[in-house]
Amino acid sequence: MNRLIPVAMAILLVVLVAVASVSPSKISPARTPESAVRSFFEQVKNRNWSSAFSFVSPSSNTDQASLQRELGGKDGSLRTYSTLQEVQTKVLHENDTEALVRANLQWSTAVGASNSSRDIKVVKEDGSWKVYWPTEKQPNLPPQVIPVNYLRWDIIRRGPEEDWGAQNVEAPKVRIISMNAIERDNRTIVMGEVVNEDTVPGFVSVGATLLGANNETLGEESSFDKISHILLPKEVSPFRIDFPGVKLANVKNVRMTPNSLLVPASADPVIGVLNQRIEKDARGHSMLRGELVNQSGQTVNIPHVLATYYDNTGKVIWVADAYVDRALVPQTPVPFTADLRDDVAGNVQNYRVTVNHYSLDKGGL
Amino acid sequence: MNRSFLHGRRSSRASASARERKSKNLYLVLLTIAIAIATCGKAFAADLKAPKQATAGEGITITAGDGGELLLFGPGGASKRKVSAGDVQIAGEDVRAAGRYVAVLDQATAEFYVTAAKPSTVNFLARPSRVPVSRPDAISGVAFVFDDFQNLVLKPTPVKFDLTVKENAPTTRTVESKEGIAFTRLPSASKEGAAQFVASVGGGTPVRRVVQQVASDACNLRMKAQKTDKSIIVETDPIKDCSGNAVPDGTIVTFIEVTDKGRSTVDARIKRGTARAELPLASSGTISVASGVVTGNELHLGGGQ
Numbered sequence: 001m002n003r004l005i006p007v008a009m010a011i012l013l014v015v016l017v018a019v020a021s022v023s024p025s026k027i028s029p030a031r032t033p034e035s036a037v038r039s040f041f042e043q044v045k046n047r048n049w050s051s052a053f054s055f056v057s058p059s060s061n062t063d064q065a066s067l068q069r070e071l072g073g074k075d076g077s078l079r080t081y082s083t084l085q086e087v088q089t090k091v092l093h094e095n096d097t098e099a100l101v102r103a104n105l106q107w108s109t110a111v112g113a114s115n116s117s118r119d120i121k122v123v124k125e126d127g128s129w130k131v132y133w134p135t136e137k138q139p140n141l142p143p144q145v146i147p148v149n150y151l152r153w154d155i156i157r158r159g160p161e162e163d164w165g166a167q168n169v170e171a172p173k174v175r176i177i178s179m180n181a182i183e184r185d186n187r188t189i190v191m192g193e194v195v196n197e198d199t200v201p202g203f204v205s206v207g208a209t210l211l212g213a214n215n216e217t218l219g220e221e222s223s224f225d226k227i228s229h230i231l232l233p234k235e236v237s238p239f240r241i242d243f244p245g246v247k248l249a250n251v252k253n254v255r256m257t258p259n260s261l262l263v264p265a266s267a268d269p270v271i272g273v274l275n276q277r278i279e280k281d282a283r284g285h286s287m288l289r290g291e292l293v294n295q296s297g298q299t300v301n302i303p304h305v306l307a308t309y310y311d312n313t314g315k316v317i318w319v320a321d322a323y324v325d326r327a328l329v330p331q332t333p334v335p336f337t338a339d340l341r342d343d344v345a346g347n348v349q350n351y352r353v354t355v356n357h358y359s360l361d362k363g364g365l
Numbered sequence: 366m367n368r369s370f371l372h373g374r375r376s377s378r379a380s381a382s383a384r385e386r387k388s389k390n391l392y393l394v395l396l397t398i399a400i401a402i403a404t405c406g407k408a409f410a411a412d413l414k415a416p417k418q419a420t421a422g423e424g425i426t427i428t429a430g431d432g433g434e435l436l437l438f439g440p441g442g443a444s445k446r447k448v449s450a451g452d453v454q455i456a457g458e459d460v461r462a463a464g465r466y467v468a469v470l471d472q473a474t475a476e477f478y479v480t481a482a483k484p485s486t487v488n489f490l491a492r493p494s495r496v497p498v499s500r501p502d503a504i505s506g507v508a509f510v511f512d513d514f515q516n517l518v519l520k521p522t523p524v525k526f527d528l529t530v531k532e533n534a535p536t537t538r539t540v541e542s543k544e545g546i547a548f549t550r551l552p553s554a555s556k557e558g559a560a561q562f563v564a565s566v567g568g569g570t571p572v573r574r575v576v577q578q579v580a581s582d583a584c585n586l587r588m589k590a591q592k593t594d595k596s597i598i599v600e601t602d603p604i605k606d607c608s609g610n611a612v613p614d615g616t617i618v619t620f621i622e623v624t625d626k627g628r629s630t631v632d633a634r635i636k637r638g639t640a641r642a643e644l645p646l647a648s649s650g651t652i653s654v655a656s657g658v659v660t661g662n663e664l665h666l667g668g669g670q
Contacts, residue, residue, distance in 0.1 A: 151634075351628075
C-alpha cells in the first residue's frame with residue numbers, strides 16, 4: 001500500500017506531462033465558411049504557417065512558402081514588421097458548396113495601424129470548408145547586373161580653421177507653391193505643396209501656426225509623414241498638417257514656415273507610378289489605385305505613397321498617404337491603394353502621386 | 366594780600382596756555398608747509414608726457430620727470446617696467462591694439478590714443494554660396510578693413526571687389542569703406558560655374574570666396590518618345606536654361622502619361638544633361654513633361670505628335 005501511492009502519482013504525472021506536451025496533430029476542420037476564414041487568419045496571426053495552410057483549398061494551386069511570403073512578408077517589407085491584430089468577417093454569399101466572406105483585417109505595423117479588406121472565396125471540400133487563396137505569382141527577376149550611375153550629393157562643410165568670414169554652404173531654397181486650409185472630422189487641416197527651387201537636395205519640413213482673432217496661437221504643428229522630406233532639385237512634394245480639435249472658423253491667420261537643411265542624398269532610386277486611377281472598393285469607397293515600379297537596381301523595402309488631389313481650379317483639396325506592405329524589387333510592379341475621402345472624391349479633377357522610399361541599407365523616407 | 370596773590374596766580378596760568386596755543390599753531394603751520402613742499406616736490410618730480418596720438422605698431426616716446434615704475438594700460442592688455450627720468454621708449458609691439466592708452470608713473474598719468482595702422486587685409490563675407498545665373502544684384506559682398514594687427518581701419522579706404530566666372534572678364538567695383546566696412550551688390554553672370562569673388566585693399570592680401578552660379582529653371586523643355594515591345598521610352602532633349610546653361614544633373618523631370626488605363630508618372634532625374642523614363646505601352650493617350658513649375662511639350666499617342 002505504501003508503494004502504491006507513489007507509483008500511482010508518478011504514472012499520473014507522466015500522463016499529465018504527456019498530455020500537456022502533445023499538441024493536437026490536426027486542427028479541427030471548419031464547419032462553416034466564416035469559421036474557416038477565422039481559423040485561417042487565427043493561424044496567420046500566430047504565424048503558424050503550416051496550420052494556416054491546412055485551411056487553404058488545394059484548388060488554390062499554391063504552396064505554403066508562397067502563402068508565408070505573402071502574409072508574412074519578405075525582402076524587409078513593411079509586412080515583415082507587421083502583426084495581424086484583428087479580423088472581422090461577414091458572409092456575403094453562401095450556398096452548399098461555395099461562399100464569399102468579407103474579411104476586414106487590421107494589421108499592427110511599424111508605421112501604425114493598417115487596415116485592409118478582402119473578399120475571400122470559401123469552398124467546401126471533403127466535408128469541410130476551406131479558403132480559396134490563390135497566391136499571386138511574382139516573377140523572379142533573372143540574375144543580372146543593373147548598372148546604376150545616378151549621382152549623389154555629398155557635402156563638405158566649413159571647418160573650424162576657416163576664418164570667420166568664410167561662408168558655409170547654404171541650405172536649399174524651398175518655396176510653398178500652394179496652400180489650403182479645410183476643416184474635417186473636428187480638426188483643421190492645412191495642406192499644400194512645397195518645391196525645392198535649388199540645385200541641391202534638401203531635407204524639408206513645413207510648420208504651420210494657427211492664429212486666432214487676437215493673434216493668439218491656436219495650434220502649432222509640423223508635417224510629419226505626410227510629406228516627402230528629402231526633396232531633390234525641382235522636386236515638388238505635397239504636405240498635410242492636422243490640428244486636432246481646432247475649428248477653422250476660429251482661425252484668422254495661418255503662419256507657414258518651410259524649413260530646409262542641406263543633406264547628402266542620392267538620386268537613386270527612380271520609382272514609376274503606373275496606371276493610376278480612382279476606383280470604388282468593395283465597400284463602395286473611393287480609392288486611388290495604381291502600381292509602383294522600381295526602375296532602379298536596389299530593393300526599396302518600404303514604399304510610402306503620397307497622393308495629392310486637386311479640384312478644377314488646380315487647388316489642393318486633399319492629401320492622403322499609404323504605406324505599401326510589399327517591398328519594391330527592381331522592375332517588378334507592386335499594386336498600391338491610397339484612400340480618398342468620399343466627400344472629396346466628387347470634386348477631384350486631377351491628382352498626383354509621389355513615392356517616398358525607405359531602404360534598409362540606406363535609410364530614407 | 367590774599368586777593369593780589371590770587372590774581373597773580375591766575376595771570377601766570379593764562380599766559381602759559383597762550384604760549385602753548387601759539388606753539389601748537391606754529392607746529393601745525395610748519396607741518397602743513399612741509400607736507401605741501403613734499404607733495405609738490407614729488408609731483409614735480411614724477412611728471413609724465415606722452416603724444417596725443419600714435420599709430421598701431423609704431424613705437425612712441427614718453428617723457429618721465431622721475432624714475433620709477435611705469436604702468437601702461439591699453440585695450441590689448443597692461444605692462445609694467447622700471448624707467449629712469451627722461452625719455453622712455455615704448456616699443457611698437459606694446460601699442461599694437463588700437464584704442465585709448467593710459468600711462469601711470471607714481472601719481473602722474475598721461476593718456477594717448479592709438480589709431481589703426483595702414484589697411485592690409487579684409488575680412489570678407491560673400492552671400493549667397495549658390496545663385497542662379499543672370500539675377501540682378503543677387504550677390505552681396507561685405508568687406509571689413511583691418512590693419513596688420515587686426516585693428517578695424519576706420520579711415521575711409523578703397524576696397525576692390527572682383528567677380529570672375531571662368532575665363533570671362535571680371536566684374537570689378539571699387540567701394541570706399543565707411544567706419545571700416547565696404548559693401549557691394551553684383552549681378553550674377555549669365556554663365557554657370559564657380560565664380561571667384563575677391564575683395565582686396567591696396568597692397569593687401571586679397572581674400573577669395575566662391576559663389577557657385579548655377580543654371581536657372583529649364584527653358585524650352587522638349588521630349589521625344591519611342592515605342593518598344595514592352596513600353597514607351599521618353600527622353601528629353603538636353604535640358605538647358607534660357608541662358609544656355611545645362612540644368613544640373615539630378616534635377617527632377619516628371620513625365621506624365623494619361624491613357625484610358627489611367628495615369629502614369631515617373632519622376633526621372635536628369636542624367637548627363639537629359640532625362641529619360643519608361644512608361645507603360647499604350648496605343649492612345651498623351652504624354653507631358655514638366656520640371657518644377659516649368660512645363661514642356663505634349664505628345665499624343667496614336668495620332669502622331
